[in-house]
Amino acid sequence: MRNVDENTITQIVLARHAEGANPRLNQIMTSLVQHLHAFAREVRLTEEEWFKGIEFLTAAGHITDDKRQEFILLSDTLGLSMLVTAMNNRKPEGCTESTVLGPFFVADAPGYQNGDDVANGAKGEPCLVTGRVKGLDGEPVANAIIDVWQADSDGFYDVQYEGNADALGRGRLRSRADGSFNFRSVTAESYPIPYDGPVGKMLEALGRHPWRPAHLHFMIEAPGYERLITHVFRSGDRYLDSDAVFGVRSSLIADWQQHDAGIAPDGTKIDVPYSTLDFTFVLNPAHESAV
Numbered sequence: 001m002r003n004v005d006e007n008t009i010t011q012i013v014l015a016r017h018a019e020g021a022n023p024r025l026n027q028i029m030t031s032l033v034q035h036l037h038a039f040a041r042e043v044r045l046t047e048e049e050w051f052k053g054i055e056f057l058t059a060a061g062h063i064t065d066d067k068r069q070e071f072i073l074l075s076d077t078l079g080l081s082m083l084v085t086a087m088n089n090r091k092p093e094g095c096t097e098s099t100v101l102g103p104f105f106v107a108d109a110p111g112y113q114n115g116d117d118v119a120n121g122a123k124g125e126p127c128l129v130t131g132r133v134k135g136l137d138g139e140p141v142a143n144a145i146i147d148v149w150q151a152d153s154d155g156f157y158d159v160q161y162e163g164n165a166d167a168l169g170r171g172r173l174r175s176r177a178d179g180s181f182n183f184r185s186v187t188a189e190s191y192p193i194p195y196d197g198p199v200g201k202m203l204e205a206l207g208r209h210p211w212r213p214a215h216l217h218f219m220i221e222a223p224g225y226e227r228l229i230t231h232v233f234r235s236g237d238r239y240l241d242s243d244a245v246f247g248v249r250s251s252l253i254a255d256w257q258q259h260d261a262g263i264a265p266d267g268t269k270i271d272v273p274y275s276t277l278d279f280t281f282v283l284n285p286a287h288e289s290a291v
């Protein structure tokens with residue numbers, strides 16, 4: 001095909017896609033090309049702007065490695081991650097809502113027993129977390145695998161510390177027969193997503209801040225139930241209505257109760273002020289179809 005022009009190029013590109021090999025890939029790429037071309041036409045993209053886009057993506061690639069995922073940050077800050085999460089995790093009323101996974105989940109985190117301290121030296125005020133895992137009919141979910149991970153009081157996850165190989169503020173435990181679980185960690189604080197790369201520059205250019213409201217991440221898995229990936233957000237946080245990645249759901253906001261030093265509810269003596277959090281997670285049975 002010769003003499004392709006601005007009016008004919010979209011259809012000509014689409015006609016080039018081979019029929020049949022992978023119908024889903026074809027559907028996705030057809031739609032992507034159509035939207036990409038429509039976008040360029042709508043904003044009348046200049047050559048300089050096109051090149052800035054190429055430079056942006058190149059910088060995102062250069063800063064990405066096994067510890068830093070700039071493309072997930074880009075997806076998160078453009079709202080794409082939350083859109084995909086919401087579309088793919090529709091649940092019946094009463095189930096705990098899902099939110100974004102984020103880039104700091106680590107598979108195979110160290111295992112802990114109920115009552116253990118998953119902080120493992122992470123900086124911050126002590127926090128005692130109690131919770132329970134239930135099904136939609138209120139039945140206790142025993143032996144659920146509960147992954148928890150969080151930032152320390154300086155706003156960093158363990159994997160963000162150069163040279164650190166220890167799991168800090170991260171661990172995996174199981175619910176008891178009655179669905180309950182408890183662990184110790186540090187009090188969650190608001191923190192900025194990494195903003196020293198191209199996504200940070202983009203946010204700044206758009207007049208957006210990089211902050212996330214204080215939260216704990218949870219991933220909960222149990223046979224017969226859908227996997228739940230979610231956060232618990234700290235009530236009163238100043239960023240609850242302007243989360244940089246659009247992940248807040250009202251149903252996921254809980255109170256962190258503050259306490260003076262003394263004997264904690266679990267019987268341990270804590271010499272410094274500490275907080276407590278209690279949250280109930282309701283899993284969607286695996287057979288429930290999306291609504």
Ligand code: BEZ
Nearest residue numbers: 073076102103104193245
């Ligand atoms: C997080 O909560 O860990 C997170 C989510 C999205 C982008 C950056 C961090």
Ligand code: FE
Nearest residue numbers: 102151215217
């Ligand atoms: Fe986080």
